[in-house]
Amino acid sequence: MGGVLQLPKPMPKPVTNVMDQTITSVSREHRIFRPSAEFQRQANLGSLSAYKKLYEESVNSPEKFWRREAESHLVWRKRFTDVLKWTPPHAKWFTGGRLNIAENCLDRHLGTARENKAAIIFEGEPGDVRTITYRQLLFHVSRLAHVFENLGLNAGDRVAIYLPMVPEAIVAMLACARIGAVHTVVFGGFSPEALKARINDCKARLVITADGGWRRGKIVELKANVDKALEGAPSVQTVLVLRRCRNEVSMRDGRDIWWHEAWEGGPNIHKAKAFDSEHPLFILYTSGSTGKPKGVLHTSAGFLLGAKMTAQHVFDLKENDRYFCSADIGWITGHSYVVYGLLSNGATVFIYEGAPNHPEPDRFWRMIDRHGLTILYTAPTAIRAFMRWGDNYVLRHRLDSLRLLGSVGEPINPEAWMWYHTMIGKKRCPIVDTWWQTETGAIMITPLPGATPLKPGSATLPFFGVVPKVVDSLGHEVPRGTGGKLVITRPWPSMLRTLWGEDDRYKRGYWGEFPGHEDYYFTGDGARQDKDGYFWIVGRIDDVLNISGHRLGTAEVESALVSHPAVAEAAAVGKPDDLKGQSLVVFVTLKAGIPPGDALKEELRAHVAGEIGAMARPDQIRFAAGLPKTRSGKIMRRILKEIATGGEVRGDTTTLEDFSVVASLQAEE
Ligand code: PRX
Numbered sequence: 001m002g003g004v005l006q007l008p009k010p011m012p013k014p015v016t017n018v019m020d021q022t023i024t025s026v027s028r029e030h031r032i033f034r035p036s037a038e039f040q041r042q043a044n045l046g047s048l049s050a051y052k053k054l055y056e057e058s059v060n061s062p063e064k065f066w067r068r069e070a071e072s073h074l075v076w077r078k079r080f081t082d083v084l085k086w087t088p089p090h091a092k093w094f095t096g097g098r099l100n101i102a103e104n105c106l107d108r109h110l111g112t113a114r115e116n117k118a119a120i121i122f123e124g125e126p127g128d129v130r131t132i133t134y135r136q137l138l139f140h141v142s143r144l145a146h147v148f149e150n151l152g153l154n155a156g157d158r159v160a161i162y163l164p165m166v167p168e169a170i171v172a173m174l175a176c177a178r179i180g181a182v183h184t185v186v187f188g189g190f191s192p193e194a195l196k197a198r199i200n201d202c203k204a205r206l207v208i209t210a211d212g213g214w215r216r217g218k219i220v221e222l223k224a225n226v227d228k229a230l231e232g233a234p235s236v237q238t239v240l241v242l243r244r245c246r247n248e249v250s251m252r253d254g255r256d257i258w259w260h261e262a263w264e265g266g267p268n269i270h271k272a273k274a275f276d277s278e279h280p281l282f283i284l285y286t287s288g289s290t291g292k293p294k295g296v297l298h299t300s301a302g303f304l305l306g307a308k309m310t311a312q313h314v315f316d317l318k319e320n321d322r323y324f325c326s327a328d329i330g331w332i333t334g335h336s337y338v339v340y341g342l343l344s345n346g347a348t349v350f351i352y353e354g355a356p357n358h359p360e361p362d363r364f365w366r367m368i369d370r371h372g373l374t375i376l377y378t379a380p381t382a383i384r385a386f387m388r389w390g391d392n393y394v395l396r397h398r399l400d401s402l403r404l405l406g407s408v409g410e411p412i413n414p415e416a417w418m419w420y421h422t423m424i425g426k427k428r429c430p431i432v433d434t435w436w437q438t439e440t441g442a443i444m445i446t447p448l449p450g451a452t453p454l455k456p457g458s459a460t461l462p463f464f465g466v467v468p469k470v471v472d473s474l475g476h477e478v479p480r481g482t483g484g485k486l487v488i489t490r491p492w493p494s495m496l497r498t499l500w501g502e503d504d505r506y507k508r509g510y511w512g513e514f515p516g517h518e519d520y521y522f523t524g525d526g527a528r529q530d531k532d533g534y535f536w537i538v539g540r541i542d543d544v545l546n547i548s549g550h551r552l553g554t555a556e557v558e559s560a561l562v563s564h565p566a567v568a569e570a571a572a573v574g575k576p577d578d579l580k581g582q583s584l585v586v587f588v589t590l591k592a593g594i595p596p597g598d599a600l601k602e603e604l605r606a607h608v609a610g611e612i613g614a615m616a617r618p619d620q621i622r623f624a625a626g627l628p629k630t631r632s633g634k635i636m637r638r639i640l641k642e643i644a645t646g647g648e649v650r651g652d653t654t655t656l657e658d659f660s661v662v663a664s665l666q667a668e669e
Contacts, residue, residue: 029414033421033454035430039403043450044316051451051461058464059490065465066305066493070094073308073344074301075108077274084491088519089511090498091491093302098274101281101300102145102178105343106138107272113319114346121322122167123367125214125354132167134346137174140167142270144175147262151238153206155180155275158283160204160236161329162186162195162222164213165353168242168259169329170339172208173282180275181206184283184295187330188213188220190613192228194293198285201295202500203235208259212245216355223249230255277301283500284332286438287553288509289524289543295500296332296438304340306442306494310463311341314432315375316404316449324350324368325377325406331550332438333408336494337377341442356382361389365397376424377406379549383416384579386424394423404449406432409549410581411537417456435459435537437523438551439510441494444468445535458534465492468535470527475514478528483538485513486527487520495521539581543637545574547582550615554637557618560611561586564604566594571627571635572618575644583619585644587627587665596623620644626661640665 040046045054058065066083080097109115120132132140153159159181163169169185176183184202186195199207209226212219223241227250230236241249242259251258278299285293311317315337323342327333342349350373356364364386368376386394405425407417412433421431430449436442444466445459452460462468469477470484478484499506513522526538540546543554554572561570569589574582588604590596601621609617622644628636636656643665656662 029455029457031414031456033430033456035450035452035454036428039430040450042318043448044318045313045448046450048451048453051448055462055464059467062465062490066093069309069464070097070301070305070493073305074099075104080277080301086491086519088491089507089521091302091495092278093299093491093493094277094305097277097301099277099301100178100272100274101304101340102141102174103272104304105174105177105340106134106141108344109134109346110138112346117346118322118348119343120167120170121348121350121371123350123352123371124166125217125352125358130167137167137171137343139268140171141174141178142268143263143266144171145178145270145272146266147240148175148179148181148206150262150266151206153179153181155273156182156280157206158182158184158202158204159206159208160184160186160195160199160202162188162190162207162209162226163242163329164188164210164220164222164244165328165334165351166210166213166242166244167351168210170343170351173329173335173339174343177281178270178272180273180279182280182282184285185330185335186285187328187613188222189328189330189615191610192225193611194613195225196229196231196233198293198295199229199233199236201285201293202283204233205235206238206240207236208240208242210242210244211249212247214245214354216358219245219247221247221249227252275300278497280497282335284335284438286332287544287551287556288505289553289555291553291555291559293553293556294502294505294509296496297498297500298335298441298494299497302493302495303336303441304344306492307336307341308344310443310446311337311347312345313448313463314434314443314446315377315406317342317345317347319346321374322348322350322372322401323375323377324352324364324373326352326356326364326379326382327377327408332436332441333377336442356385357389360393361386362393362396365394365399368399368402369397372401374401375404375406376402377408379409380407380412380416381410381548381580383407383412383420387416387419388579391423399424399426402426402429404432405429406434408434408436410546411539412457414456421456430454431456433457433459435525435535439496439521440488440492441496442492444488444492445537455530455534458530458536460534462535465490468527469520470529470535471514471520473514475517475520480529480531480533483526483528485541486523486525486535486537487514487517488523489520491519545572545582545584547574547584547615548580552584552612552616556612557584557586557608557616560608560616561588561604563611564607566590566600567604568592569627571637571640573637573641573644575620575641577619584616585620585622585640586618587622587624587640589624589626622665624661624665626658626664628661628665629657631657
């Protein structure tokens with residue numbers, strides 16, 4: 001692995017001296033931006049050699065490295081005995097140890113200078129602001145933990161959280177962690193159907209929701225969605241409802257209770273129990289290549305260690321930082337880099353409830369100035385939207401509090417990187433392009449801002465303890481500069497432990513890709529390494545799409561479509577899109593006698609949004625007499641992709657059953 005760390009000797013120009021050239025493709029991207037001396041001086045890790053030294057230790061003496069890090073970063077009630085028990089593909093980290101995750105995020109800061117420091121600064125979409133200190137956050141979490149216990153909730157019980165991006169969402173997660181209940185946060189943009197499927201899969205006993213949340217000046221009716229979902233979810237005994245928008249909701253006797261009523265009068269002191277290092281912390285559903293979402297299971301100590309260490313190093317956290325991550329807590333980014341990784345470090349986290357362009361497209365910049373935010377972590381799709389909305393919205397604001405920028409969720413194209421760097425970062429702020437996944441729990445490939453020279457479009461080098469490789473279909477490492485499949489060849493503390501109730505799917509889906517290499521974790525991504533060992537992520541190479549930074553399975557969309565009575569068969573593909581990264585194009589064959597038409601297209605779009613959520617609404621629907629298939633009946637997505645992109649159908653079509661299908665598809669529209 002040492003080779004990954006070889007970097008070009010003469011280090012090119014500093015940040016302020018940018019070559020002015022237009023880059024259209026990452027394969028022609030040669031610019032390098034070194035951290036400025038000023039940033040390096042104040043950084044937690046201020047040189048490439050310091051990174052290399054620690055990295056080498058982490059992969060050459062992992063036992064020693066992880067023991068030390070786990071002992072120093074986490075508050076243990078009982079010390080662990082073994083660092084790792086690894087029987088591929090099952091890992092147990094820090095066995096024998098006991099700890100409480102909420103205590104690691106809250107109680108540890110009390111009695112220190114952080115006690116009255118802001119843990120959360122919240123701005124609602126209407127402009128309401130709340131600041132919650134660490135002491136206050138512990139007070140809220142303790143009381144809610146009592147509410148949970150009074151409801152009879154036990155360690156290991158599942159709790160579904162379906163809330164807007166408000167402080168109570170964080171309180172709810174931490175209160176679960178405090179009593180050892182397993183949370184599954186469902187993004188508020190998911191439909192009742194999607195919510196129901198997730199509740200049923202993990203058999204949640206409690207659902208926590210709100211009357212509504214604000215989005216572009218309108219109320220998203222979360223409680224009404226829960227009511228619909230619960231028509232078919234018998235495991236749920238109680239619904240705890242937060243009052244946020246004061247919209248009217250119906251409360252069912254014996255099942256639904258108001259948060260503020262349940263919360264009244266209880267004790268403020270909650271003695272947290274200690275749980276095993278491997279006690280389940282949360283399940284987070286994500287899209288896979290088959291129709292059913294995967295319940296990624298993360299456990300306690302390893303997850304928290306990964307989230308905490310990466311947050312500290314990647315965001316170069318300082319006591320005075322005010323950190324803003326624009327992800328919703330319904331995604332892994334919210335779990336690791338709004339809640340656990342940041343609060344365990346005692347950081348101040350800024351959260352925002354609503355849309356980035358409400359009431360105007362400068363909302364983020366206004367909030368950065370208003371609150372003096374120092375770090376911004378967002379997605380390339382948002383950056384491209386800001387670019388499109390125009391520089392004038394940015395230039396009205398100072399943005400002088402910012403010192404570091406981050407990117408996550410999809411490859412960032414060099415044009416967006418440069419805009420982010422010059423327009424938002426004023427050429428002063430390093431950009432950390434962080435590659436990771438729901439499954440990895442924490443950032444895996446990333447620059448460390450005081451150490452790593454940046455190349456726009458590259459996630460650069462692995463984090464401590466992470467050993468990625470780019471391999472061919474047999475699992476052999478490919479030469480530098482050659483594309484291949486991205487794998488992680490060693491276990492890491494924040495890795496997923498299994499898929500909830502589907503251990504076989506876990507084994508097959510992540511560890512079965514390369515016969516003879518059953519200890520290689522397959523990421524589903526394509527990548528290449530350049531001559532300096534830098535990783536360039538190409539994107540998904542399985543049947544998973546990345547639309548505006550959201551993962552969506554083609555099979556999920558297809559099964560939503562075929563559940564409509566007019567549809568016989570459907571195939572979903574991604575089409576490159578300047579704004580969203582990929583847009584969603586679906587090919588549909590209708591049942592005999594059903595006439596195609598625009599009204600039906602609209603109906604099908606709404607149907608998919610209703611089955612999954614608005615983020616899955618197809619951008620384009622194309623009716624087809626038939627879909628191209630292999631002789632064995634498999635839909636040839638590659639061909640559909642070429643048709644969707646408007647290109648000629650090239651490549652091998654010899655296995656195609658009936659070429660006339662392709663000809664008629666191309667003739668359409
Ligand atoms: O394809 C990669 C892309 O997002 C996928 C993971 O999606 P999800 O589990 O929803 O987690 C997103 C937030 C961590 C990956 O397989 N991806 C994520 N970050 C990057 C990325 N692609 C390129 N560059 C990144 N920085």
